[in-house]
Amino acid sequence: MGAGERIRILFVAALLVAAGPLLGTYWVGLLTQAMIFAILAMSLDLLIGYTGLPSLGHAGLFGVAAYAVAVLTTAHHASWWMAAAGALIVGTLVSAAFGLLVSHVRDVYFLMITLALGMVLWGLSYRWIPVTGGDNGISGVPRLVGPLRAYYATFAVFVACGAAMARLVASPFGFTLRGIRENEARMKSLGFNTWLHCYVSYVISGAFASVAGIAWAYYNGFVGPTYLDLTSSSEAFLMVTLGGPGTLVGPALGAGAIVLLKNVMSAYTQRWLLILGLVYVVTIVGAPQGLWNLVAVNPPRRDSPRRRARRTLLVLFILLIPVATLVRGQTPAPIKIGFMAPLSGAYAQNGRDIMNGLLLYLAEVGYKTAGRRIEVVVEDDEAIPAVGLTKARKLIERDQVHLLAGALLSSTGYALAPYIDSVGIPMLYPVVSADDLTQRRRSQWIVRTGYSGSQPNHAFGDYAYRELKLRKVATIALDYAFGWESVGGFARTFEENGGTIVQKIWCPVSVHDFAPYLAQVSSNVDAVYALVLGRAALQFMRQYSEFGLKKRILLIGAGTTTDEHVLPSMGDEAIGAITALHYSAALGTPANERFVAAYRARYNKVPSYYAESMYTGAKWIAAAAERVHGRVEDRSALMTALREVKVADLPRGPVELDEYGNPIENVYVRRVERVNGELQNTVIATFPRVSQFWKYKPADYLKQPLYAR
Structure with a gap:
């Protein structure tokens, strides 16, 4: 050196x-x-x-x-x-x-x-x-x-x-x-x-x-x-190649550049991955030996001053991107909501549905509540817990938001909880459904307006035995926490009534072909309970029909299996499937009909439960701000208001929070039907005021272990 x-x-x-x-x-x-x-x-x-x-x-x-x-x-x-x-x-x-x-x-x-x-x-x-x-x-x-x-x-x-x-x-x-x-x-x-x-x-x-x-x-x-x-290993590989392999200092520079570029650019554009990719391409083409070797102190003789100047400008361009994006106008004293959701990657559509629900409600109220303007700072958490933590820190420590809302995956919810507690800021989870977030590991600073994973399935297990007269069921579910808790809730009440779970079949989250798993389904069952979502739900529904199971075995499942985020893309193979959830776009209440009409008009599609959950969450936040007369800077008062406020005319029906911060709400049993040329989740039964603890005493329920695989 x-x-x-x-x-x-x-x-x-x-x-x-x-x-x-x-x-x-x-x-x-x-x-x-x-x-x-x-x-x-x-x-x-x-x-x-x-x-x-x-x-x-x-x-x-x-x-x-x-x-x-x-x-x-x-x-x-x-x-x-x-x-x-x-x-x-x-x-x-x-x-x-x-x-x-x-x-x-x-x-x-x-x-x-x-x-x-x-x-x-x-x-x-x-x-x-x-x-x-x-x-x-x-x-x-x-x-x-x-x-x-x-x-x-x-x-x-x-x-x-x-x-x-x-x-x-x-x-x-x-x-x-x-x-x-x-x-x-x-x-x-x-x-x-x-x-x-x-x-x-x-x-x-x-x-x-x-x-x-x-x-x-x-x-x-x-x-x-x-x-x-x-992905993490590949990112480390890129840090080395971007900075300059064989230099030690170069990879350190590459690590700094990638960390700063990712976190700064993603705050200002949802196309930050495109920009980051452009940086990689420009660097490899313009500086194949890496950033550290661009401005060499003792360059080779053949390196002309003009070439060195161009390389120096390239370094400055790459390293000044974060600085250039920091220029932003200031507005007087708005209520600042920090919102995060996966807006890129495999869960981007779910994240956009969540954001759509938030923006729809804010547009309806003119981005104002309690006499103050509302400003939303949006961050892409990429459905990666570490990224979610970084974005939460940015929203709280740099953007000075008054409260946080959003997130999708349970793992992100668990990752955020200790940090949220440490800084003492209100957080609203509209979708994160991990049971323990409002049970054994509950936080005083977190409420959710969605549901716990096992909550609707407790009711559905009871319904499957008593009303559908099912006695033997096989389950097929994605192999992660949401799947375990959903299957666990269904199995518990179904078996307590006298039913039998004949087999539990677990599929990897990245599954592309359900054939090996459908082949395992016993012929000696009355129904198959399925928990899938997104692309996997489309694939599962098609293959379930192709295997001939639709004609022989009733398909039931968790609400995400036929939720409106995938239902419009399904065909007749989905007709007849019965699922349970706290929302259906086909729910025939005036509040829901207004919500669905407004959502269709703005986004040209049917709202999913992801969208409704954040729409309800936005109404909850606005009502809490009204309750504290706009003084959202008082975090303790705002948190108390979020826990105690009552909100009327919600699309899903009446909701109130229990002492643990989880909704007590209706659970709807839905059957897929084609109405006016569209598939919909027609409500065929309603369980009113369902608690996350079902009919058990909370103290007794919490003594039991968390539902697991």
Whole structure:
């Protein structure tokens, strides 16, 4: 490393040290994240840039250490240093074991094996529910210090790891790794044990990735399966290639650029992924050696001043994108609602339905309530818990919103809850249905206006036995928390009445073909209970008919199976299916008819329960603001109002919150019929005022374990 590079590194380090007290907590948090991922990217650079081994499973090692911290601190109440030491040992041992499997292969074979091993770790985190919490992850990892101290602690770890890795690559061992990267056959002929060097490089790289995972667990307070998946490994790979492999500093720069670009751009445009992709393309075309090598202190002679100037401008363009997006006009004293939902990725349509319900109600009231204007700050949480946490911090700490609303997945809901409690800000979940969020792990700062996953299914299990006269049922459901709780609620009341669940068939969330699962359905059942949603619901319904099951076995299920977010795309194969939920667009009440007409006029489609849930949530927020006479700055008063307010004329019918913050509401049994050329969920029975505890005493109910697989 030349003197010029040292000067640049020292300059950046000095900026990081000085920036802490000058920045708000949101920016301090983003820089903390950037340094954690910089450690991960530098650890991966030991493999990619110095040894020539491209890994697509590095996030697995990062996630193993993070899970170890979470398990040791929450389940075993270990001290922070014991948890950190234990996690480092676990992460290093896993790296050592995996290294034995991968160190003898090269190039694309190394890439594929590391990808497979990473997916094995992801599968364990997803399925080893007693330890990892499955899809819900593990929340409640204690944050040891405040944001600014965490920033400087992370900076110290970042500097220590960077210095250690720099010393390593400058050692004879590091030069041997470079030799292996350039010509392994020649290094073998010189007498070097290349397998051993690659193995040690992999183990050391995994150990540093574990350090990043430990820091992330303590910073984030939540660990979930998404930290170990292919997307996370691919993002780390991009950090290295964007910054410049074989430099250490470059991957750290790439990590910072990606973290800042993602979090800043997504606040201002839903097409931020397109912009980020453009940055990748421009960088690879204009600077194939990475950002760090763009402005070389000692450029080669053939590099003309004009070319260096163009490259310098490219760096400035990429790094100034976040700054350029910060210019925004200010308006006087609005009520600021921070809204988040997945607006990109596999759950984007569900997220847009949620947002549509919010915007429809706000448009109806002219974006005003309690004499104050309403401003909505929208964020895309990508259906990733870690992203949701980052966006929540941004909304609260930088945008200074008065309350939060939104989210879709249970895992995101669980991840947000400890942070929401720590800052003490009202949060409204319109859709997140994880049972325990308003039961054993309830929060004083969270209410929901949707439902708990088992709630409508308790009623439906009773109806299936008593009214449909079913006695034997097979269940097919997506294999994650929402599926477990929905099936669990149905099975409990159905079996208590005397019915039998003959078999439970679980399908992966990413299922593309239901044939292997439908083939398992017993012929000795009266009905099949299905829980699917989105694309999976369309595929399931079509294949259920193609297998001939529709003619022989009644199809029943959870409300999402035929919800209006997918029902218009189904055909006659859906007719006759019976499901239960707290809403149907075909509900014949004046309030719902007005809502459906307004929604159709604005969005040219039928509202789903996702849309209705946030429409109701928006009315709830407005009513609470009216109750406190617009003084939403008083968070405690606003939270009390959210819990106690009564809202009339809701599309779904009467709703009130119980003492745990969950709705007591009607549950509707619906049958799919074709009316006036359209499929609809015709209401055939109503269970009034259904509680999340069904007919059980809450104290007795809460003594039972959470519904699981």
